[in-house]
Amino acid sequence: MVKLYEKGAFLLNGTEIIDENDVEQVKAKLDGVTKEDAKKGTIAYGILEAHNQGDDLENLNIKFDALTSHDITFVGIIQTARASGMEKFPVPYILTNCHNSLSAVGGTINEDDHVFGLTAAKKYGGIYVPPHMAVIHQFMREEYAGCGKMILGSDSHTRYGALGTMAIGEGGGELVKQILEDTYDIKYPGVVGIYLDNKPNPGVGPQDIALAIIGEVFKNGYVKNKVMEFVGPGVSNLKTDFRNGVDVMTTETTCLTSIWRTDEDTKEFLKTHNREDEYKELNPEKVAYYDGMVYVDLSKVKPMIALPFHPSNTYTIDELNANLEDILRTVELEAQRITDNPNIDFDLLSKIKDNKLYVQQAIIAGCAGGTYSNIMEAANILKGHSTGNEEFALSVYPSSQPIFMELIKNGTMNDLMASGAAVKTAFCGPCFGAGDTPANNSLSIRHTTRNFPNREGSKPIQGQMSGVALMDARSIAATARNKGILTSAEVYAEEYELPKYSYDDSAYRSKVYNGFKNENSESELIYGPNIKDWPEMPELTDNILLKVCSKILDPVTTTDELIPSGETSSYRSNPLGLAEFTLSRRDPEYVGRSKVVNELEKSRQNGDLELDDKLKEVYDKISEKFGEIDPNKTEIGSMIYAIKPGDGSAREQAASCQRVLGGLANICKEYATKRYRSNVINWGMIPFQMKEDAEFEVGDYIFVPGIRDAIDNNLDDIKAYVIGDEIKEISLYIEPLTDNEKEIIKEGSLINFNRNK
Known part of the structure; x- marks a missing residue:
C-alpha cells in the first residue's frame, strides 16, 4: 500500500523511480547527471527559486504572493503589525471568519473581532470574507491559489499544493514580517517525492489515502519540515477536488508544505472557478532527485480510520472491525495515560454490541471534508436511507456558500436532510472543539483534520472526555446508512460518476469586501472591549x-x-x-x-x-x-x-x-x-x-x-x-x-x- 525508501531516489521522466542505493542503475540511467543537478529538477525547486529574494538558495528569503488568516488569528496579527509600523497590506491579505463565526461565547466579543476585521480591511486594503461564507482554505482554493504561487497563512492547514501552490501555515509573526515587506527565512528544505500509482477503488476517498500516508510517515519523522511533492501517473487518476482532500491532510505529517504536478484536470478546476489564466503545467524535470520517496499504490488503499488521539493512529476499518476489543483497549489505556485523571472512565469497549462498534456522532466538515465531491459521494451512499432516530447523529457542513448553493440546486441537500442529516453553514468549529462537541464518553467519527485530545471539546481536567476518530466521508455515510454501526464504504461501494460542478460566486460578489490596493488610512478601526494591545516585553539581559x-x-x-x-x-x-x-x-x-x-x-x-x-x-x-x-x-x-x-x-x-x-x-x-x-x-x-x-x-x-x-x-x-x-x-x-x-x-x-x- 505505502512503501518508504530508505534514502533518496531519482525520478526519471516522471515515471521511473531509481533508488539512490542502486548504484548500478544510477550509473546506467542518469547519463552523468549529478545529484546536485537533479535536485534542481523538482517542482519545488523552481517555485522556491522564483520566490527567493536573494541569490543564496541554501538560505532562502521568501516573499509570498498572498496571505490569509481567520478570525482567531487576524486580530493579533494586525495588532502586532500596527505596533510594528504597518501602513498597508502590500499583497492580497484575506481575512476569513470561519472559526469564531457562531459568536457563541463571551457576549459580543466574537462579533467585535469580525467588525474589527472589516474595518482593518478598509483601512489597510484587505479582503474580508464574512462569517458563514466559506472556510479559509476553501475560499483560497476557489479564489486565490494558482500554479507556481506561494501563499502564507496563519493556520496550519494552509495547503494548496494540488492547485500548484506551495502554501505554508505559520504563526502570526511570520505574516507580520510579510506585511512589513520582510522575508520568510529558512534553510532550503528537503523535498520528498510522494509517488502515486494506479487508481483508488470505489468507496476509497481522499481521507483514506491521506491517513494511509500519515500512518507511515508521522512517527518516524520521514517528511518533517520537508516539502511533500506529489508525482507519478496516479495523480492524473484523481480529480483535483479529490487531490485537495489528500493535500490538506499533509499538515498532519509535520511537513513544511506540499506541491503536486498539475495536468488538464487542474486546468479544468481553475477554469470552472473563472481562473483559467492561473494554470501552468508543473512537472518534475526529466531527472529529479528527492531526499526521500514514498510509493503509494492507490489501488491497495482500503477505507481507513484514525482512532483517538492522533491522525497517525491508523488502521483499516476492516482491521479494526476484526480486532475490536484488542485495539479499543489500547485506546482506553492511552486515554488513562494522557488524562492522568482517575475519575475519568473513557469506555469504548461498551460500544461493542454483537461484535459491532456503535458510534454516537458523525461529522463531514471543513477544509478536508466539506468539499463538493466528498459531500456528493456521501449523499450518493446515503440517498434513500435513514440515519435513524436513536443516539447517532450526522451533521454536514459544506465548506463554502458556492458549494452549498450547488448542492441545493442539484437536490443533494434535500436528500441529506431527508435521511436525517443536519446541514449547516461553512464552519471550522468541529475541527477545533467549538462546534458539535460530542457527549461525554462518546465516540465521534469525522471527516475533519485532527483528533487530538482536548481538541474535540472535551475537558479531561473537569472529568469530561470524549473521543474522535477520523474517517472519509464515504465511510461516514456508510456508517450513517447503517445507523451508527461502524461500516467501511466498500460495503456499499459502486462506480459513481460525479455530477459536473458549476461554480456560482454570486454570494461572494454580494458580500465579500475587496479592498486590496484601495486602502484608506483615514478610516477608523473599531475596537471591541476585548481587543487589547500587547503588553511591553523586556529585552534580554546578559x-x-x-x-x-x-x-x-x-x-x-x-x-x-x-x-x-x-x-x-x-x-x-x-x-x-x-x-x-x-x-x-x-x-x-x-x-x-x-x-x-x-x-x-x-x-x-x-x-x-x-x-x-x-x-x-x-x-x-x-x-x-x-x-x-x-x-x-x-x-x-x-x-x-x-x-x-x-x-x-x-x-x-x-x-x-x-x-x-x-x-x-x-x-x-x-x-x-x-x-x-x-x-x-x-x-x-x-x-x-x-x-x-x-x-x-x-x-x-x-x-x-x-x-x-x-x-x-x-x-x-x-x-x-x-x-x-x-x-x-x-x-x-x-x-x-x-x-x-x-x-x-x-x-x-x-x-x-x-x-x-
Whole structure:
C-alpha cells in the first residue's frame, strides 16, 4: 500500500523511480547527471527559486504572493503589525471568519473581532470574507491559489499544493514580517517525492489515502519540515477536488508544505472557478532527485480510520472491525495515560454490541471534508436511507456558500436532510472543539483534520472526555446508512460518476469586501472591549534566571495542550485574558506559578525587586560560583520543559500566552514543528534544546550566564546551571538561528525588533 525508501531516489521522466542505493542503475540511467543537478529538477525547486529574494538558495528569503488568516488569528496579527509600523497590506491579505463565526461565547466579543476585521480591511486594503461564507482554505482554493504561487497563512492547514501552490501555515509573526515587506527565512528544505500509482477503488476517498500516508510517515519523522511533492501517473487518476482532500491532510505529517504536478484536470478546476489564466503545467524535470520517496499504490488503499488521539493512529476499518476489543483497549489505556485523571472512565469497549462498534456522532466538515465531491459521494451512499432516530447523529457542513448553493440546486441537500442529516453553514468549529462537541464518553467519527485530545471539546481536567476518530466521508455515510454501526464504504461501494460542478460566486460578489490596493488610512478601526494591545516585553539581559513552571513528559505535546482551542478561542484578541487558559487542560497550576515569576520580573524592571528567602539563597549560590551577580540586571522568567512540544496548529498563542505571563524560554528534546519553534522565537523566548533527560523539577531555578553572547557566538553548547543544594551543570543548545532571529530574541520580541528597526 505505502512503501518508504530508505534514502533518496531519482525520478526519471516522471515515471521511473531509481533508488539512490542502486548504484548500478544510477550509473546506467542518469547519463552523468549529478545529484546536485537533479535536485534542481523538482517542482519545488523552481517555485522556491522564483520566490527567493536573494541569490543564496541554501538560505532562502521568501516573499509570498498572498496571505490569509481567520478570525482567531487576524486580530493579533494586525495588532502586532500596527505596533510594528504597518501602513498597508502590500499583497492580497484575506481575512476569513470561519472559526469564531457562531459568536457563541463571551457576549459580543466574537462579533467585535469580525467588525474589527472589516474595518482593518478598509483601512489597510484587505479582503474580508464574512462569517458563514466559506472556510479559509476553501475560499483560497476557489479564489486565490494558482500554479507556481506561494501563499502564507496563519493556520496550519494552509495547503494548496494540488492547485500548484506551495502554501505554508505559520504563526502570526511570520505574516507580520510579510506585511512589513520582510522575508520568510529558512534553510532550503528537503523535498520528498510522494509517488502515486494506479487508481483508488470505489468507496476509497481522499481521507483514506491521506491517513494511509500519515500512518507511515508521522512517527518516524520521514517528511518533517520537508516539502511533500506529489508525482507519478496516479495523480492524473484523481480529480483535483479529490487531490485537495489528500493535500490538506499533509499538515498532519509535520511537513513544511506540499506541491503536486498539475495536468488538464487542474486546468479544468481553475477554469470552472473563472481562473483559467492561473494554470501552468508543473512537472518534475526529466531527472529529479528527492531526499526521500514514498510509493503509494492507490489501488491497495482500503477505507481507513484514525482512532483517538492522533491522525497517525491508523488502521483499516476492516482491521479494526476484526480486532475490536484488542485495539479499543489500547485506546482506553492511552486515554488513562494522557488524562492522568482517575475519575475519568473513557469506555469504548461498551460500544461493542454483537461484535459491532456503535458510534454516537458523525461529522463531514471543513477544509478536508466539506468539499463538493466528498459531500456528493456521501449523499450518493446515503440517498434513500435513514440515519435513524436513536443516539447517532450526522451533521454536514459544506465548506463554502458556492458549494452549498450547488448542492441545493442539484437536490443533494434535500436528500441529506431527508435521511436525517443536519446541514449547516461553512464552519471550522468541529475541527477545533467549538462546534458539535460530542457527549461525554462518546465516540465521534469525522471527516475533519485532527483528533487530538482536548481538541474535540472535551475537558479531561473537569472529568469530561470524549473521543474522535477520523474517517472519509464515504465511510461516514456508510456508517450513517447503517445507523451508527461502524461500516467501511466498500460495503456499499459502486462506480459513481460525479455530477459536473458549476461554480456560482454570486454570494461572494454580494458580500465579500475587496479592498486590496484601495486602502484608506483615514478610516477608523473599531475596537471591541476585548481587543487589547500587547503588553511591553523586556529585552534580554546578559544573564538570565529561569524558573521551571511546568514539566511535561508526554512523547508529544500539542499546541491544543499548550493553549486549548474551543471556547477559549474567543479570547484570542485579548493577550492577557487568553493567557489565563495556558496549559489549563494539561497543567492547571502553570498560570499561577508563572504569574509569581512575572511579578518578580516586573519588580526588577521597576527597580524595586525584593528577594524572598528562597530567591536570596539562589542568588547567593550563583554569586559564590560566578562572582557577584546583580539580580536587578538579571532577567527572570518562567520556563516550560516538554519532550517534543508544538505538534498541530500554527497558533502563535501557544507561545505568546507564555510570553505575556513572563515566559522566557522553552527547553525540549526537539520541536515537533518548525512553526511552533518560530512562534517561540518571534515572541522573544529562547528555543533551548537538550540531549540529556531533564534532571530538574517544577520549582527549580536554572541560571544561564552569558546568554546574549552565546546567541551570537556559540549555539552548540550553552552551559546552564540548576540551582539546588548543589549547583548542577547542564548542557543546552539552540539549532541555527538567522541573524534576524538572534536580534528578535535579544530585543525581547518581534514587536520590539520592528519598532527598533
